[in-house]
Amino acid sequence: MIAKSMVDYVKGSSVIRAMFEEGKRLADKYGVENVYDFSLGNPSVEPPAEVKDSIIDILQNEEGTYVHGYMSNAGYEDVRDIIAKSLNRKHGTSFGSDNILMTVGAAGGLNVILKTLLDPGDEVITFSPYFGEYKNYVANYGGVLVEVPPTEDFMPEAESFAAAFTEKTKAVIINNPNNPTGIVYPEETIVQIAEVLYKKEKEYGKAIYLIADEPYRELVYDGAEVCYLTRYYKDTIVGYSYSKSLSLPGERIGYLVIPDEVNDFENVVSAATVANRILGFVNAPSLMQRAVAKCVDAEVSVETYNRNRELLYGSLIEMGYECIKPQGAFYLFVKAPDEDDKAFCAKAKEFNILLVPGSTFAGPGYVRIAYCVDYDMIKRSLPAFEKLMGCYRQ
């Protein structure tokens, strides 16, 4: 008696639940310290101290009816102003509070902007491999996700990107730094993407929106630069979340940036604000809005993730695993030795290693390893990874 559209989702969710249950079973059987769970993108680094201090300060000095009350569906005006100014300092942009819409995380923001833009049948392009939820978010509004096939190095490539457009293309989603690959797109790639987009806008005589999903923006290594896309393509809308930069994924706090120069700006902002309301978000959680405004310059310790990255990447390469060294996020996207990612995940489980098949991200033949875990767990897991590789060496 549930909706027909939900039936397949429920089947899928029981697979995930089975995986979760299996993890618990393994932990019960072998002890939690002997199970190596690399499946979840749940930050392992504590939020910066400013978060706790800010929340307590707010609770002790501001009125409860204000701090926990309703505000505009777009969020507190002063919070949006502080965030706009912080972006301007960092990226040389010139946003004001009207360009910022506070959202229930980046997932909420993406749903809001897709509800705002999509008519049934509209197409949204993204690059494989990609965060699997994109497909669901687009389908929520009757849209169709169109996948650009991956290249060898997971770098967007102009020709295949251009080939994905049709007259139904309404938007493109780009995720940089990327989940699941950890790749950071260099400026030349961004420039190429913008060129294709401008050409296609002209060809089809309509706006095509670039949705930049950027929850991993601050998690970069080796001095990598993450381009701010509104500076490269005018019809860009940025979705951001504090889930990773402040380690607050459970709090569901983020924002959309809708620049003045975006096509049909006033309607997009108005519709997005309404969408925030009618989708049932209503507004981003109030106390957290006020807290992040006090922490715009705070950041988690990226060095902790970097240490994990260096240890795990270096060790796996030494064992013979194949993987591009990622410059961002907290994932390794590793080739399954025999290119069967599901079988490889099943085999890994025999050694108490929990991984996610690349197929989940439209990237079959690979597995995602989330290294947002304890450094010591990585150390303990290395003999298991070695044994796992042994099964494929013969």
Added chain:
Amino acid sequence: MIAKSMVDYVKGSSVIRAMFEEGKRLADKYGVENVYDFSLGNPSVEPPAEVKDSIIDILQNEEGTYVHGYMSNAGYEDVRDIIAKSLNRKHGTSFGSDNILMTVGAAGGLNVILKTLLDPGDEVITFSPYFGEYKNYVANYGGVLVEVPPTEDFMPEAESFAAAFTEKTKAVIINNPNNPTGIVYPEETIVQIAEVLYKKEKEYGKAIYLIADEPYRELVYDGAEVCYLTRYYKDTIVGYSYSKSLSLPGERIGYLVIPDEVNDFENVVSAATVANRILGFVNAPSLMQRAVAKCVDAEVSVETYNRNRELLYGSLIEMGYECIKPQGAFYLFVKAPDEDDKAFCAKAKEFNILLVPGSTFAGPGYVRIAYCVDYDMIKRSLPAFEKLMGCYRQ
């Protein structure tokens, strides 16, 4: 270039914005103390002290990665268990953690359950007047809201309720205590509603879900009892929010109750959990989940609202306004003297009184007065209400 479905919403939202701007203009012109804003359902009573104490206690004693981290999409298991037990104590039910799904407020919960249940074209019945967002929430999933016309006393009536069903009816939404009328349904009314529902389930040979939207459950006066609907009709799903009971509307924290005995229970729970994820809520805000679990027995001062109710209701009746004395929520639903609610709201504005036309709630001919405001503002507003009535007396 926004979605066609959003165009009308944007038009509607500019009307609301115009109202908001008008309120600001009046405050600037006449001074904020001379403007009487009764338009918003934003709690005026401070959250109970336990809320602040609990949050600070959690921040100081629990790990940040746990308190602010991801958990199951359904919410923290211990939080759900505490809430289930609290419901059992209050209502003699026998829920467990599996029956509770933590949501981003009641608005999030309603969207989750409608996404779970509705196929395009499915009908959802509700009683006029009703919270206007129901229409939008149902439309989000391709459903159609069917309105049962109001009775004189705004009490559901079996015959017109039964007449609203068709073979496409999938669910019924009931809001008790009611926004905008403040009416609390007595047990006999609930029993009648349940009887009709059971009859219709039999007639159409399928489950029809009763969705009980209960954010105002604790705001009742004169010792009124609010029946717990799962005890009267087995296919009941309850949507709850702490927005009013703990004065936390901005925090977006609530839950769904999905009892074991609900038709297709396992699929409904699984699908609702997936819906929570793919609609972009992901999970209810984590710190607030942990906080409300520590405050299950806390309540705001209902007496403060009651004092407002008595003063405003008594005064308006004395002036000749017509209104049923409400036993719940924090609204009066007052008859527009000449039955033109929009004109009455415009006239009220001339006296710096801001009200919401009943048409917004499918209740034309009435206006909603939200008395979740300062007692002193009510006192100051009384001469203005008197003058307003004067315009209709002649």
